[in-house]
Amino acid sequence: MEPAAAAPELPRSPLHSPAAALAILTLINLFNYIDRYVISAIQPRIKDALALSDGQLGVLSSSFIVVYMLTSPFFGRLGDTGSRRGLIALGVSVWSLATASAGLARSFGEIFMARAAVGIGEAAYGTISPSLLADFFPPEKRGRVFAVFFAAIPIGSALGYVLGGVVEAHFGWRWAFFIVGLPGLLLAATVFALREPPRGGQDGDARPPGHGHGPVAGGALQAYLGCLRIRAYTMTVLGYAAYTFALGGLAIWMPTFLERVRGVALERANFVFGGMTVVSGFLGTFAGGFTGDRLLARGVRQPYLLVSGLATALAIPAAAAALLLPGPGSFYPAIFLAELLLFVSTGPINAVIVDVVPPERRATAVALSILAIHLLGDAISPPIIGFASDRLGLETAVMIVPVAVAVAAAIWTAAALTGPRSRTPDAPADAATPA
Numbered sequence: 001m002e003p004a005a006a007a008p009e010l011p012r013s014p015l016h017s018p019a020a021a022l023a024i025l026t027l028i029n030l031f032n033y034i035d036r037y038v039i040s041a042i043q044p045r046i047k048d049a050l051a052l053s054d055g056q057l058g059v060l061s062s063s064f065i066v067v068y069m070l071t072s073p074f075f076g077r078l079g080d081t082g083s084r085r086g087l088i089a090l091g092v093s094v095w096s097l098a099t100a101s102a103g104l105a106r107s108f109g110e111i112f113m114a115r116a117a118v119g120i121g122e123a124a125y126g127t128i129s130p131s132l133l134a135d136f137f138p139p140e141k142r143g144r145v146f147a148v149f150f151a152a153i154p155i156g157s158a159l160g161y162v163l164g165g166v167v168e169a170h171f172g173w174r175w176a177f178f179i180v181g182l183p184g185l186l187l188a189a190t191v192f193a194l195r196e197p198p199r200g201g202q203d204g205d206a207r208p209p210g211h212g213h214g215p216v217a218g219g220a221l222q223a224y225l226g227c228l229r230i231r232a233y234t235m236t237v238l239g240y241a242a243y244t245f246a247l248g249g250l251a252i253w254m255p256t257f258l259e260r261v262r263g264v265a266l267e268r269a270n271f272v273f274g275g276m277t278v279v280s281g282f283l284g285t286f287a288g289g290f291t292g293d294r295l296l297a298r299g300v301r302q303p304y305l306l307v308s309g310l311a312t313a314l315a316i317p318a319a320a321a322a323l324l325l326p327g328p329g330s331f332y333p334a335i336f337l338a339e340l341l342l343f344v345s346t347g348p349i350n351a352v353i354v355d356v357v358p359p360e361r362r363a364t365a366v367a368l369s370i371l372a373i374h375l376l377g378d379a380i381s382p383p384i385i386g387f388a389s390d391r392l393g394l395e396t397a398v399m400i401v402p403v404a405v406a407v408a409a410a411i412w413t414a415a416a417l418t419g420p421r422s423r424t425p426d427a428p429a430d431a432a433t434p435a
Contacts, residue, residue: 016195018136024194025129026149028092028187031180032122033156034163035099036064038180039115041164045173046111056108062379063112067119069374072127076367077220079128080199080360088132089191091124096184103177126370131362134354135197140296142355143304147289147347154281154343158274200359223364232356232419236305237369239411240349241376243312246319246404247342248378249385251277253398254335257323261395262331276336284311284343292348302416304348304355309413312405315341319402323395342405345412 039046043057052060078087098117105111130146137145160180167176227233258269288307295303318338325331357365381404388397 021136021194022133022145022148024187024190025088025133026152028088028125028184028191029129029149029152030156030159031184031187032095032125033153034160034180035095035118035184036122037157037160038099038164038176039102041161042168042173042176045168049173050105050108050111052108060108060112060115063116064119064122065374065379067116068123068126069371069379071120071123072367072370073220073224073364074367075124076127076364076370077223078124079131079363079367080223083196084128084132084363085191085194085196087124087128089188091121091128092184092188092191093121094124095121096181096188097121099181099184100178101181103174103181123367123370127367128363130350130354130366131199132194132197134362135199135201135359139351139355140293142351143289143292143296143347144286145289145347146350147286150346150350151282151285153346154278154285158278161270161274199362220364223361224368227357227361227365227368230356232302232305232415233353233365235411235415236349236352236356237372239308239312239408239415240353240369241373242404242408242411243342243345243349244373244377245381246401246408249381249398249401249404250319250339251378252382253385253394257394257398262326262328264328272332273335276332277339280336280339281343281346284340285346288344289347289351291344292351302419304352305412305416305419308345308348308352309409309411309416311341311344312409312412316402316406316409319405320399323398323401349412 039061043061046052046060047054047057075087075091095118098114098121101117102111102114105114130149133145133149134142163180164176167179171179254273255266255269258264258273259266264272288311292304292307295307300306315338318334318341322331322334322338325334353365353369354362381400385394385397385400388400
């Protein structure tokens with residue numbers, strides 16, 4: 001009797017490919033930032049409709065970021081121990097429903113709770129999605145992969161302003177929340193079409209130098225302390241906090257600075273600054289990711305940190321010139337150059353964060369970095385600049401921005417120069433350096 005023929009192998013779904021994962025997660029990240037920034041475009045209408053004070057508007061804006069950074073560590077640990085697809089889908093669903101529910105708000109308390117819930121949903125997504133992406137792609141491609149993923153930041157932020165303004169003008173501010181929020185429910189469903197790759201499956205048995213770590217087993221506290229004991233991780237995150245401090249200050253205060261100090265009409269200041277942010281963010285993010293990957297392939301020492309440190313160092317004089325030069329023919333090009341150089345670090349730095357920790361701690365590492373960079377960065381820089389402006393004037397207060405840029409450049413450059421040499425993708429790694 002002849003043996004039965006083996007059943008033909010069914011073709012894998014196109015949605016199981018790494019490219020599909022990158023496309024879906026990047027599209028979700030785009031809506032992440034649209035939902036995050038749509039409120040900025042319609043704040044005046046919300047103020048009038050709900051009879052809010054400027055102080056309440058300020059608290060409303062901070063409710064998201066505070067909840068986002070405080071809940072990130074919780075989701076980070078879950079992301080390293082549970083189903084990442086399920087947690088991401090849950091997070092996207094929560095923030096989409098929360099965004100849409102803000103359109104139903106009839107009081108400050110109701111819209112405050114809605115925006116705070118957006119922070120919970122985005123914390124689940126923001127901490128876990130980089131870990132999932134890292135397990136779809138090998139280390140030598142992660143710079144460009146994260147460049148694509150994080151290019152959603154400037155584009156999504158700008159679309160939040162544009163869509164919010166257009167929808168509000170035609171249908172009212174409540175519909176702005178409905179239209180940008182509800183599509184997220186469809187995107188959440190697409191996450192289940194992705195496969196769940198094994199943690200660390202793209203890293204192989206040998207780790208690049210500097211990936212030393214202690215035991216992975218243990219509770220949440222041990223996991224977070226384990227990340228902090230890795231020198232490359234700690235230095236990367238500290239530099240990232242200074243970098244976020246600078247970017248947060250620029251994002252909040254630059255349009256006001258242009259109007260108050262340089263005499264530019266506010267509408268034009270918002271339009272020009274927003275347009276420059278989209279273009280510079282897109283170009284800078286891609287340039288940084290691809291350059292880091294090329295240097296890694298050539299065996300350059302700590303290429304991602306080196307690219308970030310050098311680009312940020314070059315941004316110091318550009319940022320200072322943007323704030324000191326008096327004419328639009330000079331300060332506009334300086335603003336664009338400063339943002340371009342700052343956005344170069346987006347892909348490389350996030351690649352470092354997931355590369356220098358064990359695969360089983362990647363979501364934990366991303367979560368801890370989110371908490372640190374917001375707590376020490378853009379959660380405090382806008383009020384610090386504001387209080388300094390009350391006492392010294394805005395023209396003097398904003399000069400803290402290039403100082404913060406210099407701190408980030410110094411930390412990242414020091415980490416690059418003192419860390420072990422990276423391996424090329426096809427070369428064996430040296431023994432891992434303990435933290």
